[in-house]
Amino acid sequence: MAKPEERFFNSRLSLNIIRLLPIIIFIVVWELLLRNNRELIFFFGLPSKIASYIYTKIADGSLLYDFGLTFIEALTGFLLGNIFGTIFGLSLWFSKRVFEISKPYIIALGSAPIFALAPLMIIWFGTGIFSKIMMATLSTLFVAMFQAYSGASDVNNDYINLLKTFKANKFQIFRKLIIPSSVVWVISAFKMNVGFALLGAFIGEYISSNSGLGHLILVASGLFDISLVLVGVLMMVIIALLLNYFIALIEIPLKKVIVKYL
Amino acid sequence: MNGITIERLTKSFNNNIIIEDLSLTLESNGIYSIIGPSGCGKSTILNMISELLTPDSGKINTNKSIRLGYMLQENLLLPWRTLKENSLLGVEILNNQSVKNDDKIKNYFKLFDLNGYENYYPDSLSGGMKQRAALIRTLLYSPDILLLDEPFSNLDYDIKLKVQNYLLKYFYEKKATILLVTHDIEDAIALSDKIYILSEKPSSIKKSIDVDLGLQHKNPVEARLSPKFNSYFKEIWEELKYLG
Secondary structure, eight states: OOHHHHHHSSSHHHHHHHHHHHHHHHHHHHHHHHHOOOHHHHOOOHHHHHHHHHHHHHHHHHHHHHHHHHHHHHHHHHHHHHHHHHHHHHGGGHHHHHHHHHHHHHHHHHHHGGGGHHHHHHHHHHHHEEEEEEEEHHHHHHHHHHHHHHHHHHHHHHHHHHHHHTTOOOHHHIIIIIIHHHHHHHHHHHHHHHHHHHHHHHHHHHHSSSSSSSHHHHHHHHHOOOHHHHHHHHHHHHHHHHHHHHHHHHHHHHHHHHHHHH | OOOOEEEEEEEEEEEEEEEEEEEEEEEETOEEEEEEOTSSHHHHHHHHHSSSSSOOEEEEEEESSSSSEOSSSSSOOTTTTTTHHHHHHHHHHTTOOOOOOHHHHHHHHHHHHHHTTTOOOGGGHHHHHHHHHHHHHHTTOOSSEEESSTTTTTTOHHHHHHHHHHHHHHHHHHHEEEEEEOOOOOHHHHSEEEEEOSSSSSSSSSEEEEEOOSSSOOOOHHHHTTHHHHHHHHHHHHHHHTOO
């Protein structure tokens, strides 16, 4: 029998409660230290002010609109970048030569700061939602592509030989072996790309837009309203957590579906 | 015809000659073993028969219409597939679709003492269990010629005899041809019609021994009890021990 306190620490509910403690302590200390000091509030904002902003801006609908817009931009870009990047990356397995030729381009484009292209995206695709989606897509595409190819080329040659003994053709090897064994790499690309997609959408909004969380943060920092800036940052974090949660949800079903239907 | 003839096979890796001038004949519906010192290229011979490797020179003649099943030395179960899904891999590739021949699969899992483990993933199982699953995968493919590379190496003695018993049943029912690569002299005598002993590198056939234990039907236990068993053992041992 475990001691009562051990059982408490081992249960999942108590783990979640304990996890919340540091942030709660941080917020309480922040509030108590700064609440009577206007100068420090100017620099660092105040939790109660952040809370009241969230309340009023949810009430007037503007926060949900900004949140939703940035979320849709990041999510659409995330999906487009990851799906096309993964398809391109995996297909490169079919031809080593094509990969050898395209490798420097993929590395160059993957390491180029896509965010430097933001002004171009605005010029090409306008100041609306489309340019932000393109930013998010481009920020994720090359990461997904390179990860998918790395996964595909990492497959142990012995497994390929095994499938060849069953007289599998190249396409069957691709379906039965290359795709399922690359899932781990592809999922890790998804995880890396949450941040990139969000940053892409944010930068697009920050440079030119009239709504979205990037716009909110730009306006708030122009007014030196740190609490409002932090509201925007908090919302971005929530989007990142949501996307990460979705990825965790699909990881295992994705593997099962691939084994069953490919 | 399920036979194979191999004529004057030579294969080298990085200018290192592994197999030189090797010839042997496997007649239809026979069981053959290749025995030799480790690292003498036994697996390389199977890899060439199954066309995973191409010989530098020489010829391998098989009937192109027959189905060849090759159980490699490592089990190579795919970690994302359950044992059952793994065992169906060959059949899936053959039919280009998923097959659910449940009775047959169930029977195999029962025969090989894997009953109840159908939905386990390989990394939670022992080496012997994985090896048996790999053998099921090869047998479900229903090959006319079976190439087996050390198929009993991870098995406990009792399970080994069970598996060998079933293998012989498959051999008689399917009228298959079996080529077994092994380091185990006893397994070779108990199962084979003919044993080929390889020389040291570069390998060729040093000696071939026809095995006749005077049994009507092959049986792994009765074979071991046969009075002739020991004399074959001695004959092969004499050949092998000089190889170092």
